[in-house]
Amino acid sequence: MQLFAYNPIGQPDELLVWVGIVEAYPPPPVTFEIFGNPVSAELLLPGFEPLGDEVCDARGKPLNHRALFRLQWPETNERFHITVCVANLKTTLSSRRPPVRLPAKATESFNLLLSSCYYQPNDKSRALAGFIRAIKPLPDFTYLAGDQVYLDLPSQQNLPDNKKRLAQALGKKYYANWFSTSLGQPGLAHVLSHGPVLCVPDDHEFWNNFPLPQVQLGNTHGDQDRANWQELAQRLFERYQMSPAQANGFFRQDIEPLSMLFLDGRTRRDAVGEQMFSDATHAAIEQWMQDLIARKKNNQAAVGLLSSGQALLIEEPGRWARKLADMEMPNYKDFSLLTRALTTLFEYEIPVIYITGDVHWGRIVEGANQKGKKLLYEVIASPSRLIDTVFSDQKNELENAWRTIFGDAKPFPRHPDTPCDLAGIKMGNLNLVTMHQQQGDHVALLRFHAIAGGLEFSVDYICTDPDEKKRRTHSSTQGPFKLLGF
Numbered sequence: 001m002q003l004f005a006y007n008p009i010g011q012p013d014e015l016l017v018w019v020g021i022v023e024a025y026p027p028p029p030v031t032f033e034i035f036g037n038p039v040s041a042e043l044l045l046p047g048f049e050p051l052g053d054e055v056c057d058a059r060g061k062p063l064n065h066r067a068l069f070r071l072q073w074p075e076t077n078e079r080f081h082i083t084v085c086v087a088n089l090k091t092t093l094s095s096r097r098p099p100v101r102l103p104a105k106a107t108e109s110f111n112l113l114l115s116s117c118y119y120q121p122n123d124k125s126r127a128l129a130g131f132i133r134a135i136k137p138l139p140d141f142t143y144l145a146g147d148q149v150y151l152d153l154p155s156q157q158n159l160p161d162n163k164k165r166l167a168q169a170l171g172k173k174y175y176a177n178w179f180s181t182s183l184g185q186p187g188l189a190h191v192l193s194h195g196p197v198l199c200v201p202d203d204h205e206f207w208n209n210f211p212l213p214q215v216q217l218g219n220t221h222g223d224q225d226r227a228n229w230q231e232l233a234q235r236l237f238e239r240y241q242m243s244p245a246q247a248n249g250f251f252r253q254d255i256e257p258l259s260m261l262f263l264d265g266r267t268r269r270d271a272v273g274e275q276m277f278s279d280a281t282h283a284a285i286e287q288w289m290q291d292l293i294a295r296k297k298n299n300q301a302a303v304g305l306l307s308s309g310q311a312l313l314i315e316e317p318g319r320w321a322r323k324l325a326d327m328e329m330p331n332y333k334d335f336s337l338l339t340r341a342l343t344t345l346f347e348y349e350i351p352v353i354y355i356t357g358d359v360h361w362g363r364i365v366e367g368a369n370q371k372g373k374k375l376l377y378e379v380i381a382s383p384s385r386l387i388d389t390v391f392s393d394q395k396n397e398l399e400n401a402w403r404t405i406f407g408d409a410k411p412f413p414r415h416p417d418t419p420c421d422l423a424g425i426k427m428g429n430l431n432l433v434t435m436h437q438q439q440g441d442h443v444a445l446l447r448f449h450a451i452a453g454g455l456e457f458s459v460d461y462i463c464t465d466p467d468e469k470k471r472r473t474h475s476s477t478q479g480p481f482k483l484l485g486f
Helices: 128-133 163-178 223-240 279-297 335-347 392-405 468-474
Strands: 002-006 015-022 031-034 037-039 065-071 080-086 089-095 110-115 141-144 197-199 250-255 258-263 303-307 352-356 362-368 374-380 431-438 442-451 454-463 476-484
Touching: 002 080, 002 089, 015 080, 031 065, 128 442, 163 223, 250 279, 258 279, 279 303, 279 335, 303 335, 335 352, 335 374, 374 476, 431 454, 431 476, 454 468
Parallel strands: 110 141, 141 197, 258 303, 303 352, 352 374
Antiparallel strands: 002 015, 015 065, 031 037, 031 080, 080 089, 110 442, 250 258, 362 374, 362 431, 442 454, 454 476
């Protein structure tokens, strides 16, 4: 039997604990301790349910389960530990109650960890979790912005057509990442155990460019094969990653003056470019915008933070690129709903921070209106562990060998270059300027303070490459950046 637990985000001021138990039927009773003392916990409906990997015993009974429990916050504003006990097994996670408002400048910052695109097979010589555990100051909120698993990789894998065996094959990838501590291997367990944690999906929670078929993925060619894969991947995402607070396709958390809205633009996405967000998400975007405007009209500071699984400031892929590579948000009609909301906020001079991953490079873009007021920052951090790309990797390494001869080698030859040309991108009549470009494997820590009329934030880009010299060279702090929404 193996045990893992973490603290996913809940409804505002709700403390949830996800408990996963594998290789046991039925799941044994679970108890909890905080500060070494037993605490009560409410088992949320439907109780323990199978993880969705179709792993069963000889009687056909499911062996791998998860459940969600609701606990009471302890009387502390500091980070605390929760011990989860099942039979003779124990696991420990930590959490910290989200504040009502951002801390003032003279105090400790509110810290949001931004990470995305984690390919576990390439987390070998120095585990990502070790770098994240060493981050100072400690994150108060862990945000995994998509591609926590790569169900479609390696591309040459021979996934079964049989639905049950396909569920088992896909489930192994989640098992490797979530139960990595008990397996004694790199994975996401130590990252997830530092809560609260919010996971937003992107395409590789299903397959590349989901829901469109992909030439290199045989299991996406037929309608029924795609339907089977989608159903199984959706169930695995819901059982492992999704909190009930995200069930409608979004998550909202306000920490004054910051109003944060996180969007799922993948699981309800169609294949023709009509809609990527649910109707409930459309309404949530409108409500988020109206609430920020109401704060401004009431002479209160208002700053928005928005996120989805893809970049905001990116060109719209053409006819073939959107089929063969990836459909970006501008390919979808309801992207205009998002841009209209942002444009309206900019007209009220309400600033917004947009954060995401996905693109395998990092950057900070600043947007200012015609008066020079800073109204937009896009912060991207991707990847935490880069995927393998057959043929392309070998080509890039060969080209870099030639550059080495002439003293012009790239430090990260397999990573794509960060685009620096923003001329073709428009967002609410803002003047866009690239403030920072980041390459290589990395994560980012956003540190927030409240100031008069708004907030100030800095971004620590933390290189997670195994090479110590590269980590020193390519880690940096950007900012502070001031946003005034009063």
